[in-house]
Amino acid sequence: MNTRAWIAILLMVWIPGGLYAKTHKHATPMSVLKQKYLEMKKVIKKYPDQRVMRDHLRQIMETFIDYEQLSALTLPGTWDKLKKKQRKEFVDQFKQMIQRTYVNKFNANQKFSITYNGKVKYMKGGKAFVSTTIHSGRSEAQVDYSFHKKRGKWWAYDVIIDEISMMRKYRRQFVRIVRRSGFDSLLNKIRNLNIRRRKEAQQQEKADASKGAQSEP
C-alpha cells in the first residue's frame, strides 16, 4: 500500500471521528432533551399503530436514559455486592418495567408541547438538571431530568414527574423488599411481573386482531 492510500484511509477514519467528537463536545443536557422530544413527537405523529409507536419510543428512551445508573441508585448498599450477571439481569428487567410504565402513557396522535423552564443547572460531580413542563390538552405536568456524563455523553438517570422522583419512588420499595426477602426475591418479582404483562399484551394483541378480522367485510 502506498503512502497516498494510507493517508486516504487515515482521513476516512479521522474526519468522521472528529466530527462525532465535536458534536458530542457541544451537546448539552438541554440539546439532548430537545432532540429526544423532537424524535418522540415525530414518532407519535408518524405511527398511528399504538404498538409500533411505543416500540419506537422505547428505542428513543434507550438512547438517553442510563438504566444502569438508575438501577444502581435504586439499590443502595446492594448494587455493589451484586455479581455482573445479576446486575445485567436486574437492569434488563427493571428497564422493561420502566419502559412499559412510561411508554404506555403515550397514545398515537397525542398532541403535546414542551416548555423548558430556565437553563440547565450544572452541579458538582458532572451532574446536571433540566426542568420542563409538558402540556397536553388542558393538563400539564412538570417533568424534570437529572443528567450525568458518561463516556462523553449526557444521559438521564432520573425522571422527576411533578416532584416525584422515579428513582426514589422505586428505591424505597426495592430497599424494603431486599431487606425483607433479599435481592433474588425482588428480581423474581420484577421478572414475573414482566412475564405476566408480556402475556397480557400478547393476549390483548390477539384479541384486537380477531376484533379487526371480524369487523372486516
Place this chain on the structure above:
Amino acid sequence: MRARLWVSWLVALWCLVYAGRAGARTLTLDEAVRHALNNSPLMRAARYSTKALKARLLKAKSAQWPRADLVGLIAPMPAQRGNAIKGYTDLGQWGYFVFTRIEGIIPIYTFGKISALKTAARYGVQVGRYREAIARAQVVLQVQSVYYAALGAKAVLDALKDGRKYINKAGKRLKQLEQEDDPDFDPVDKMKFRVFRSQYFSQTALAQSMVDKALDALRVLTGLDDVQLPSGLAPLAWKRKKREYYTGEALKHRPELMALNAAVAAREAQVRLRKAAFFPDLYVTGRFQIGHSNVADPQGSPFADDPFNTYSAAGALGLKMDLDIGGKVADLDRARAELSELVAKRDALRQGIELQVMKALKDIDLYRKQLGYAKTAMKAAKSWAIAESDLYDNGFCGIKDLTDAVVQYYKSRFDYYNSVARFNIAVMRLQQVIGNTWKGHK
C-alpha cells in the same frame, strides 16, 4: 318497496333524533345572562313599574296645560209657549232641544305647585329606572352564581368520570391476583376496594345530581329548553385594588343608592309642593254656552232665564285656594317626615354598602387563598396518585395505598373546583356590590 319505505322511515327518525341532539346548545355565561334578562319576570315587573311612573310624569306635565270641559246634549221636548209671567207646556207639539257648554281654565301662577309636581314625577321615573337596574343586577348575579356552581359540579363530575380508569385498573388487578392465587392477594383488599368503589359511585351520583339541578335552574332562568355546559372551570382574572376604590365605586354606581338619591329628590319636591299648597292658584277661566229649541218661545226680557234659547260667553281672572289649613299642615309634616325617613335610609344604605364591600373583599381574599391551597393540594395529590398507580401497576404497593391516593386526588379536585366556583361567584358579587353594570364576561 316495503323495505325501502322502512329504510326511509328509519332515516327520518334518525334525522329527528340527531336534530334533537344537535339542538342542545352549549351555553356561555354571556348567553345565559342575556337569555335570563329577557326571560326574567322580575325585569318585566320593573319595566312595567317604570312605565306606570312615566304615566304619572305625563299627568304631572299636563297640569300646566289649559283644561276644558265640554257638555253637549240633545233631547226631544214638548213645546214651551208664552213667557216667564204666563206660559204653558203644549204636549200636543214636540220638537228638539240642543245644548252645548265649554268651560276652560288656564293656570297662570301656582306658586311652584306644578313645577314641584313635575320634579317629583321626573325623579319618580328615575327611581323606576334604578329599580330596573337593581332587578337586572339581581338576575345577573343569580345566573352567574348558578352558572359557576354548575360548571364546578360538572368539572367534578368530569374528573370523577375520568377517574373510572383507576377503579377499573385496580379491580382488574385484584381479580387477576385472586384468580392466580398470588401470594400478594389479600382478601381484605377486596373489601377495601368494594368500599372505595361504592364511595366512588355514590360521589359520582351526587355530582351528577348537582349538575342536573344546576342545569334545571339555568333552564328555568334562561327559558331555554335544552342547555349544555362547556367543560372546564378556571378562576377569573381579578386584580385587587384598595378597599377605598371599591367603596367609592359603590357609592357612585350602586343602583339601590341611586334609586334612594332619586327618591330623596322626589320627596324634596313633594315637600315643596306641600308648602306651595298654602298659597292660592291664579288662573284665567272662560265659558261659552249655547242652547236652542225649535219648540220654545224665546224670552224677550234679559232678566228671564231662557235655557232653550240662549247664547253666552264669559272670561275671568280667577284665584283658587283650599282653606283646609289643618289638613295642609298635616300633609306638610308627613312629607317632611317621609323625606327624613328616606335620608336616614340612604345613610343606612351607605353604611351597609361599606360593610358589603368589606365582606365581599374578605370573601374574595379567603376564597383566593383557599384556591391556592386547593391547587397545591390537587397538584400534590395528582403526583401522589400517579406514583401509587405506577407502583400498584407493578405490584409494589397495596390497594389501600392506591385508593388512599386516588380518594385524596378526587377530594382535592372537588375542593379545587368548589374553590374556583366560590371565588368566581365572590368576584361577581363584588361587581354587584360596587354597582358594576354587566357588559359581558371576558
